[in-house]
Amino acid sequence: MGSTRLSIGLCLVMLVGMVGALPAAVSAQQDxxxxxxxxxxxxxxxxxxxxxxxxxxxxxxxxxxxxxxxxxxxxxxxxxxxxxxxxxxxxxxxxxxxxxxxxxxxxxxxVTDAGTATVTVRNAQNETVEDARVLLYRGGQFVTDQRTDADGTVTTPAVEQGNYRLDIYKAGYLDNRTQITVGSQTDINRTIQQDEVLLTVEVVDDYFDPAEPLNASVRIPSVGTLQTTDGDAATTVPVNTKYNVDVTKDGYDQATQTVTVKQRDLTETISINRTDSLSISTQDRVLLGNSITLEVTDEYDDPVEGATVSQDGQEVGTTDADGQLEVDTESAGSVSFTVDDGTVQEEVTVRVVDAPEELTGTQIPDSTGTDAEPTGTSGGSGPGFTPVTVAAALALLSLVAARRR
Missing domain, CATH: 2.60.40.1120 (Carboxypeptidase-like, regulatory domain)
Structure with a gap:
């Protein structure tokens, strides 16, 4: 009796499961x-x-x-x-x-009856042209895009029989566009012509306004290396070509620019900029107790704001809007500074002296790179004394003594 009840229960569970699945199945069919x-x-x-x-x-x-x-x-x-x-x-x-x-x-x-076209491409010397790009269009719709093999030939897949536009492209050759009719099996022969155009490369530094022309080296792969004059260099190149042109100049970052040449003369402007650098202007020597002034400029002689300055490995501050930072002196000796703008580091050493006599001959570069007058004493004769002034004083003293006698 117990087994009978168990069987009935299982059947009920299965039936409920089947009924629950029916809506999903019906829904799937309706979709x-x-x-x-x-x-x-x-x-x-x-x-x-x-x-x-x-x-x-x-x-x-x-x-x-x-x-x-x-x-x-x-x-x-x-x-x-x-x-x-x-x-x-x-x-x-x-x-x-x-x-x-x-x-x-x-x-x-x-549908349309199927056909194929076998296209053979040759140059003006009747030589077959490998890797020429062959495209078919029908009614303005793109159909196929293939390339010729080593024999200069390509056979299209099955296409609708009828009228087509046939375009043939190859680097160094003029574009070739004609109309053709494709039947069940159609052979097409086309001749494409080589040609050249004038490519002018202008090299400038666009930091300046207007951009400043530069004399630089221009390398065009498979063509050669040119030198610009007043920023320009020109040469003939094959039509329908693409070049990665390299421009180099001492003190400047190399630039590479892709130049796409079509079927008319082209002028391409390539800009290069000076290589990142820092210049530090400061005193060679400074008297203990006075501050050291650092003035930092970049490759274009512009003030560098926010550059980190370290003294003997310890950070001491950052440059202001004028590219300057003053650092106090604490002891005599050589002090090394490192300036870091996040891209470039530059170092300079300043000697701190504790006697004015040690400043003799020291010149302080100004922000333009010229030298100011020496500070402190010179020649060891004391402040303001030179051999000439000492001789004049002695002569004056002798004259006064003679009058007293």
Whole structure:
């Protein structure tokens, strides 16, 4: 009796589970719609059976094959945007047939007899051209993009038979654009012409306003290295080419710029800037008890604000808006300063002396790099005394003594 009750209980649980699953299954079926696609030829007639068809949408796809009526049933998500493509040796579509906001519906999918084109590209010397880019367009729609092989030849995949625009591109050659008609198997021969244009490179330093022209070295790969005069250098280069042009100059960072040359003369401006650097202007020697003034400028002689200054390895402050910092002296001896602006470091040494006589001959560079007059004493004769003034004083004293006698 107990086993019977257990069996009945299990059956009830299974039944409840099945009933609970039914709405989800029904919902899944309701989310699917069927598109009845009929594949038709250029005259609108069914192409019959055996044609493979693929319907794809975001996140999925489904395959089918036409029946003798030329129809195929495709189950797709309701409301999806569906692309229908045909895969067949006899018939082809260059671009998929599009169904927006899918619902249960019937559509005709037009196809065209399949054809191919074999394109051979040669130069003016009747030599085949390898790696030429060959593109086909039909009715403004892109169809194929291929490159010629070592024999200068490329064969298109199966495309719709009919009229096309044929574009051929190759670095160093003029663009070639013609109209062609593709049949079941079509051979096309085209000759492309080499040509050159004038490329002018202008090298400037755009720190200045207006930008300052520079004499620099300009290297163009496979062409050569040029030297600019008053900032300009010019040479002829093949058409439809792309170069990574390098510009170098002493005291400046190297610059590399991609230059795309088409089919007309071109002027390209390339800017380079001075290599980051710091200059520190200060006293060579300073008397103990006086402060040391550091003035920091960059590669363009502009004041460097916010640079960190360390004295003998210990940070002592940062430069102000004028690029300056004053540091007190505490003891005699050599003091080393390091200035760091976050990119570049520079060092300078100042000697602190405790006797005025040790300042003799010291010159203090000013902010422009020129030398001011020496401070302190010179020649060891005391403040303001020189050999000339001492001799004049002695002569005066002798004259006074003679008058007294």
């Amino acid at each position: 699917q719609v069927t598109i009845t696609a009929t594949v038709v030829d250029q005259d609108g007639r069914s192409v019959g059976g055996g044609v493979d068809v693929t319907a794809s949408w975001q996140g999925g796809s489904v395959n089918g094959t036409t029946a003798s009526s030329g129809q195929v049933l495709l189950d797709v998500p309701r409301g999806a945007n569906v692309s229908i493509q045909v895969d067949d040796d006899r018939y082809v579509r260059n671009i998929p047939y599009e169904v927006s906001d899918a619902s249960t519906q019937s559509v005709d999918v037009p």
